[in-house]
Amino acid sequence: MKLPFTSILMAVLFTSIFYGFTTPNEKDKTEIRKGIDFYNGDYHEALEKAKKEKKLVFVYLYANWCGVCKALKKNTFRDKSVGEFYNKEFINLALNAEKGEGAEIAQRIGLRSYPTLLYLDGGNGRILTRVSGYKSVTEFMNLGKIYTQK
Numbered sequence: 001m002k003l004p005f006t007s008i009l010m011a012v013l014f015t016s017i018f019y020g021f022t023t024p025n026e027k028d029k030t031e032i033r034k035g036i037d038f039y040n041g042d043y044h045e046a047l048e049k050a051k052k053e054k055k056l057v058f059v060y061l062y063a064n065w066c067g068v069c070k071a072l073k074k075n076t077f078r079d080k081s082v083g084e085f086y087n088k089e090f091i092n093l094a095l096n097a098e099k100g101e102g103a104e105i106a107q108r109i110g111l112r113s114y115p116t117l118l119y120l121d122g123g124n125g126r127i128l129t130r131v132s133g134y135k136s137v138t139e140f141m142n143l144g145k146i147y148t149q150k
Contacts, residue, residue, distance in 0.1 A: 038093060038094040055091050055122050056120060057092075057125070069114050082137055117143070
């Protein structure tokens with residue numbers, strides 16, 4: 001028995017809609033969330049944590065309205081290899097450079113563009129380097145490896 005074309009089309013459409021609206025299971029959620037884990041504390045706490053753990057500090061200064069910042073976060077910071085490396089080697093801190101502590105740091109360093117990426121000595125907070133703009137996964141990994149020598 002042959003099914004009419006419209007019946008097949010309806011079955012495909014129903015299946016697509018059904019699977020499109022299902023929620024991911026716990027394993028899928030874990031896969032989605034790989035990438036950099038940003039420290040949930042303030043700047044001075046991040047420096048102290050880095051000192052204790054003998055790590056460097058990576059600071060991501062952004063603005064909510066910045067499209068380049070959003071692209072960096074979406075494409076580079078969520079990469080699995082970036083997360084594995086940066087989470088192991090750095091205490092990572094994301095700060096809105098237009099509010100609170102982020103604005104104070106932005107003013108102190110003379111921030112001129114978004115995003116700005118700071119690499120700091122975890123022992124004393126001395127800026128090792130500062131770069132601006134979008135970085136691909138490869139560029140971002142190479143930046144981190146300069147200071148970790150890996």
